[in-house]
Amino acid sequence: MKRILYLSLMLAVMASCKDKTTETKPETEPYTEEELDVTTSAYPETITKIFDAHGGLDTWNEMTTLEFSVEKPGGYEITTTDLKDRYSLIEMPKHTIGYDGEVIWLKNSEKTKYEGDPKFYYNLMFYFYAMPFVLADDGIIYEDAKPLVFEGETYPGIKISYESGVGASPDDEYILYYDADTNKMAWLAYTVTYGKNEKSKDYHFINYSNWQEVEGLLLPETMAWYNYENNQPTTIKNEVKFVSPMLTTVKMDIRVYNRPEGAELVQ
Numbered sequence: 001m002k003r004i005l006y007l008s009l010m011l012a013v014m015a016s017c018k019d020k021t022t023e024t025k026p027e028t029e030p031y032t033e034e035e036l037d038v039t040t041s042a043y044p045e046t047i048t049k050i051f052d053a054h055g056g057l058d059t060w061n062e063m064t065t066l067e068f069s070v071e072k073p074g075g076y077e078i079t080t081t082d083l084k085d086r087y088s089l090i091e092m093p094k095h096t097i098g099y100d101g102e103v104i105w106l107k108n109s110e111k112t113k114y115e116g117d118p119k120f121y122y123n124l125m126f127y128f129y130a131m132p133f134v135l136a137d138d139g140i141i142y143e144d145a146k147p148l149v150f151e152g153e154t155y156p157g158i159k160i161s162y163e164s165g166v167g168a169s170p171d172d173e174y175i176l177y178y179d180a181d182t183n184k185m186a187w188l189a190y191t192v193t194y195g196k197n198e199k200s201k202d203y204h205f206i207n208y209s210n211w212q213e214v215e216g217l218l219l220p221e222t223m224a225w226y227n228y229e230n231n232q233p234t235t236i237k238n239e240v241k242f243v244s245p246m247l248t249t250v251k252m253d254i255r256v257y258n259r260p261e262g263a264e265l266v267q
Contacts, residue, residue: 043057043136043142044142044158046156046158047132047135047136047142047158047176049183050132050158050176050178050183050184050185051132051133051136052183053182053183053184053218054132054133054184054185054211054217054218054219055213055216055217055218056216056217057133057136059215059216059217060083060133060136060217062249063083063215063217063247063248063249064082064083064084064248064249064250064251065080065081065082065083065246065247065248065250065251065252066080066081066083066126066129066130066245066246066247067079067080067081067244067245067246068129068219068242068243068244068245068246069242069243069244070125070240070241070242070243071241071243072092072093073093074093074094075092075093076093076243077090077091077092077093077125078090078091079091079125079126079129080252080256081123081126081130082251082252082257083130084251085101086099086101086123087099087100087101087252087254087256087257088122088123088126088257089256089257090121090122090125093109094108094109094110094112094114095107095108095109095112095114096109096260096263097114097118097121097122098122098257098258098259098260098263099122099123099257100254100257100258100259101254101257103259103265103266104118104119104122104265104266105118105259105260105263105264105265105266106118106263106264106266107260107262107263107264118266119266128188128206128220128223129219129220129223129242130219131176131185131188131208131220132176132185133217135160135174135176139162139163140160140161140162140163141160141161141162141163142158142159142160143158143159143161144157144158144159145157145158145159145175145177147177148175148177148187148189148232148233150187150232150233154180155177155178155179155180155186155187156177156178156180157175157176157177157178157189158175158176158178159173159174159175160173160174160175160176161173161174172190172191172192172193173190173191173199174188174189174190174191175187175188175189175190175203176188177189184208184211184218185208186207186208186209187205187206187207187208187233188205188206188208189203189204189205189231190203190204190206191203191204192204201231202228202231203228203231204225204228205225205226205228205232205233206223206224206225206226207223207224207225207226207233207236208220208223209222209224210222212242212245214245214246214247215247215248217247219242219245219247220242221241221242222239222240222241222242223239223240223242224236224237224238224239224240225237225238225239225240
């Protein structure tokens with residue numbers, strides 16, 4: 001009987017404490033998730049404006065696969081790139097180059113020898129074509145650059161360099177020049193250090209003047225390489241036109257980029 005009475009008193013005390021706790025518990029504000037745009041917070045304001053003028057980095061980051069074509073003698077050169085893993089496939093009239101994330105490979109459809117360097121070329125045109133968005137890659141250092149003055153027009157510049165160990169040619173440097181009124185990319189100056197033991201001091205120049213909209217993003221329709229003198233563009237050298245561009249959120253099967261039977265491994 002005593003045990004029953006003691007147990008009843010304990011339950012009453014516990015219930016009383018629970019009621020007091022409930023009564024004195026302060027009201028909390030309902031949780032609301034604050035929407036923050038952190039995608040471009042790590043980039044300088046100037047280059048963020050350039051990304052925005054071309055459709056926005058958020059839209060670019062939604063895409064997974066990019067494809068474009070360039071007309072070559074005898075047919076088209078079709079480049080397909082996985083934007084997340086940077087797998088690459090370049091299908092040419094007589095040759096195919098691929099990169100599956102581990103190895104670069106080359107396959108000849110005929111007995112004609114490929115005269116270029118697959119290690120240098122497998123992502124070259126993609127990098128130029130995917131401007132300015134590839135300049136949001138990791139490991140990039142941004143600095144203000146001296147403006148470019150060409151035919152009476154002045155283009156502000158942003159110098160792009162890379163942290164040590166980033167990419168196959170971390171000593172490469174780029175300068176993106178843009179239209180001060182529209183913030184669209186206008187010129188790219190770049191050095192080539194691949195295969196060299198020191199940084200190059202010579203800048204090559206590409207003019208970006210024609211754009212086409214693809215899935216809400218502005219990508220080049222043409223690019224014009226210029227002759228140069230004293231690190232300044234002079235006269236047009238050659239022009240490349242891009243056709244049948246495609247951007248999609250669909251990720252291609254990795255087997256598309258894998259080395260096929262009969263392809264040689266590029267060392």
